[in-house]
Amino acid sequence: MAESVVLPVIDLSSSDRISTANSIRQACMEYGFFYLVNHGVEEEVLENVFDESRKFFSLPLEEKMKLGRKDDVGFAPIYAENLDSSTTSKGDLKETFHIGPLEGEESHLNLWPSKEILPSWRFLMEKYYKKVLSTGERLSTLIALALNLEDDFFKKIGALDKPYGFLRLLHYPGLNAAAGEIEEEEVVYGASAHSDYGMITLLATDGVPGLQVCKEKHKQPRTWENVSHVKGAFIVNLGDMMERWTNCLFRSTLHRVMPTGKERYSMAFFLDPNPDCMVECLKSCCSESSPPRFPPIRSGDYLRDRITAAYSYS
Numbered sequence: 001m002a003e004s005v006v007l008p009v010i011d012l013s014s015s016d017r018i019s020t021a022n023s024i025r026q027a028c029m030e031y032g033f034f035y036l037v038n039h040g041v042e043e044e045v046l047e048n049v050f051d052e053s054r055k056f057f058s059l060p061l062e063e064k065m066k067l068g069r070k071d072d073v074g075f076a077p078i079y080a081e082n083l084d085s086s087t088t089s090k091g092d093l094k095e096t097f098h099i100g101p102l103e104g105e106e107s108h109l110n111l112w113p114s115k116e117i118l119p120s121w122r123f124l125m126e127k128y129y130k131k132v133l134s135t136g137e138r139l140s141t142l143i144a145l146a147l148n149l150e151d152d153f154f155k156k157i158g159a160l161d162k163p164y165g166f167l168r169l170l171h172y173p174g175l176n177a178a179a180g181e182i183e184e185e186e187v188v189y190g191a192s193a194h195s196d197y198g199m200i201t202l203l204a205t206d207g208v209p210g211l212q213v214c215k216e217k218h219k220q221p222r223t224w225e226n227v228s229h230v231k232g233a234f235i236v237n238l239g240d241m242m243e244r245w246t247n248c249l250f251r252s253t254l255h256r257v258m259p260t261g262k263e264r265y266s267m268a269f270f271l272d273p274n275p276d277c278m279v280e281c282l283k284s285c286c287s288e289s290s291p292p293r294f295p296p297i298r299s300g301d302y303l304r305d306r307i308t309a310a311y312s313y314s
């Protein structure tokens, strides 16, 4: 049985920004994960969005496939993605729906269920998207302070000047839904082991367990710890581009979702750097004795490679 990890709690509403930034620095160095409370997204909004998400995933598969994944947005059925492309598993036991940027040239790519079927869906998703984006932007200023940078650093370097976020609704159907399809000795993951690709992820969960973290990703065998749900809190984790910026000072922690047999819903918001932003080691995070561990990359190219790998494993 996996133990539970006790993650730090960060209060986004605290007026003491320096002390909050210090707590974030500690959390990002030690865990790469923390709970975010008083984040400005009302519980009622979260509940409504979970309700709408449930409604969408309970539509017949043919209906959902009308909005099948294209240009990184829309619906992907179970087994479409394998987050751990090093495994030979037939894919993750989850279905997802992605909503991309609401503004700018990519906004028209978004796919929406018809108003006749789900009348409030688009309105509520857009409302939630805007709120969680604003929370992520506020958090990014504290993360900059936590790195001893000016609070608008990520805006200034072109990472967050034009918001580039993806809202991903997730549904883990529960084992019964897939019973009969799964061979007896097959290992099935809800979401197989991975680290996120971007900058910051803000995750809302529904209280059904399953999420686990592995703090030492380079150590074998891997030790997994359960992450508990905290009502009303976001679970925040850092992605690989943050790890690259900070030369591994801040962790992009490996995580996965194990099936418990129970149906589970979650919503991840990935705040990524703008595609044209070059992600390279921050000056304060390298020295002669600690040179950059990663070459500079263009955010859009890096994201493209990672997404392609996760959807083309089979």
Ligand SMILES: O=C(O)CCC(=O)C(=O)O
Binding pocket: 168, 170, 191, 196, 203, 205, 211, 255, 256, 257, 266, 267, 268
């Ligand atoms: O559903 C969860 O709790 C985690 C999902 C996740 O890690 C992801 O979508 O990247």
Ligand SMILES: [Fe+2]
Binding pocket: 194, 195, 196, 255
């Ligand atoms: Fe993830």
